[in-house]
Amino acid sequence: MPYIQRELLEKIMPAVVRLRADPVFFAEKVSGFRLNQAQRRLLLLSGRIRVRLAGRRFGKTALSALDLLHYALTHPGTRSLVVGPSLDQARVYFDYFRDWAESCPLVEYMIAEDRRSPFHEISFRNGSLITSRSVARGGRFVRGRGYHRITVTEASFVPDEVYYAALRPAVLQNPRAIIDFEGTPWSKSSYLYELFTRGTADGEYYSATRATTYEAPHISKEEIERVRSEVPDYYFQCEFLAEFPDSEDAVFPQSLVLSAVQDYSPAGQPFPGHLYTMGVDLAKIRDCTAIIILDVSEKPWKIAEFHRFRLRAYAEISDLIKALKARYRAKVLIDATGVGEAVAEAVPGAVHAVITKERKEEMVARLRLALETGSLLLPASELTLLEELKHFRRVGERMEGQAGFHDDCVMALALAVWGAGKGGGWSAWRAGIPAP
CATH class of the missing domain: 3.40.50.300 (P-loop containing nucleotide triphosphate hydrolases)
Structure with missing residues (x-):
């Protein structure tokens, strides 16, 4: 002393x-x-x-x-x-x-x-x-x-x-x-x-x-x-006014999301003998590009690697996807709606997922089912993903992150989960035929 x-x-x-x-x-x-x-x-x-x-x-x-x-x-x-x-x-x-x-x-x-x-x-x-x-x-x-x-x-x-x-x-x-x-x-x-x-x-x-x-x-x-x-009114009400929102139109209720959260961080590397799927949601105008790799070797599935960024050239993005695909030997599903088609074309073997309103409903429903059945665990460390799930709303007849709020992580995860389903629906995606 x-x-x-x-x-x-x-x-x-x-x-x-x-x-x-x-x-x-x-x-x-x-x-x-x-x-x-x-x-x-x-x-x-x-x-x-x-x-x-x-x-x-x-x-x-x-x-x-x-x-x-x-x-x-x-x-x-x-x-x-x-x-x-x-x-x-x-x-x-x-x-x-x-x-x-x-x-x-x-x-x-x-x-x-x-x-x-x-x-x-x-x-x-x-x-x-x-x-x-x-x-x-x-x-x-x-x-x-x-x-x-x-x-x-x-x-x-x-x-x-x-x-x-x-x-x-x-x-x-x-x-x-x-x-x-x-x-x-x-x-x-x-x-x-x-x-x-x-x-x-x-x-x-x-x-x-x-x-x-x-x-x-x-x-x-x-x-x-x-x-x-x-930003949407409900988001501003929550995040800036610190008020509990009046609307209960969340696609992923709080109790459902939190039941799937576990204190782990994505491993960031592949393991021998493991199976992986990759979902890619490409940036559109002000959005971000999100890439989620899912370890689907056994249930519950876990996120193995997570990327989210903006303002990158499409050539750079396609190079990253190809590198990750080779590293994980992953099944890759890319949102080929609009600008995503060019990137999907540059990645050999990738599934070109043209997401219609009906297909989006199916994808989100399958993601929700994976959470409800305990088939998917979310990392507590990835608050960006949890925030997107928190604010993913039903807007009229559509389900989305409302204008002013991103849903790129949600859709990348939904693509990866879809790829993990029985048969994956990969050939159906490419042909534009509804998946089984």
């Missing part, structure tokens, strides 16, 4: 006392940012069950991390948990802690040990601990342990059963324990909506607040309005 002169100690003690008593003062000193009124409101939320919902770019994760760090430093001997859909998402908190340790001597001094394996975990000099887990396997890695505080990041991607069966029981033995949720809304048919509703009505044991992207610092209202003119 470094020696501190009495004069220096007397000089800094008032600041130390204030850091302990004032979470806003602590947050601003540690982060180096001045909090606005809305950010202070989120930070100072009280109660045993707390729900913080905020729009994009508001800083909700950083605020929750500051709140958790302040709790650990001011409550000696406590055990706290950061939990998310994947360990990668929980790790974001620890990235913040490490950044603040580099910029704030007090935080650096208070950290006694920083472990990164098998889980990210930080021990403090006052005996407190912050550790991390994912909600994989129904919250298996959370069960059987007691905590003084649990922070749930990306809370809308945590299944209801994990909250009821794993997270809620984990704080029962501590009468002052806290569960803190942060994220953006998804569906009213969820535990998060129930807790948010209780929090807005109660305000004591349950507490809840939300903030919009309009309240985020350093983002112009003009820029937000431009985005609003480009």
Whole structure:
């Protein structure tokens, strides 16, 4: 422990006392940012069950991390948990802690040990601990342990059963324990909506607040309005206004998507003896190109490799597809509707999938069936794909990502799943005949 002169100690003690008593003062000193009124409101939320919902770019994760760090430093001997859909998402908190340790001597001094394996975990000099887990396997890695505080990041991607069966029981033995949720809304048919509703009505044991992207610092209202003119209303309502959408026209309900999510990352390489299918959805105007390779050796199928990009020449894209096809020896299905035909022609042996309205209905139905039957597992680490599934809607008689929102990942996955079906329908695709 470094020696501190009495004069220096007397000089800094008032600041130390204030850091302990004032979470806003602590947050601003540690982060180096001045909090606005809305950010202070989120930070100072009280109660045993707390729900913080905020729009994009508001800083909700950083605020929750500051709140958790302040709790650990001011409550000696406590055990706290950061939990998310994947360990990668929980790790974001620890990235913040490490950044603040580099910029704030007090935080650096208070950290006694920083472990990164098998889980990210930080021990403090006052005996407190912050550790991390994912909600994989129904919250298996959370069960059987007691905590003084649990922070749930990306809370809308945590299944209801994990909250009821794993997270809620984990704080029962501590009468002052806290569960803190942060994220953006998804569906009213969820535990998060129930807790948010209780929090807005109660305000004591349950507490809840939300903030919009309009309240985020350093983002112009003009820029937000431009985005609003480009995206669907339900998407803006969810992601920017932090409101639970009124419509329940999602093709892939929240409970269905979350039941298929598992904490894994695509392997990024082929394995001997495994079978693979590849779905390719080509960019159209402002869209992105998505390539998904599916390991279909056995059920449940898993995503082996995932690419998403924009503004690449078609020759470059076809070269990438050919390289991946050769590497995985995969069956390749390419959306040959419109601009995709030229790319499909450049890839020998690829299936030219001209997707009509009826065929799209069939493809999406087969993808949904794969999720419903547990035949397909989705990686928790690929939030872009999960977000697209979340916002894939039925628009009139059509199913699609509405204007302003991409559906390239969904369609690439649907193509790969179609290819994994019995017989694959490959010859039928090429001939333009409905698949069996």
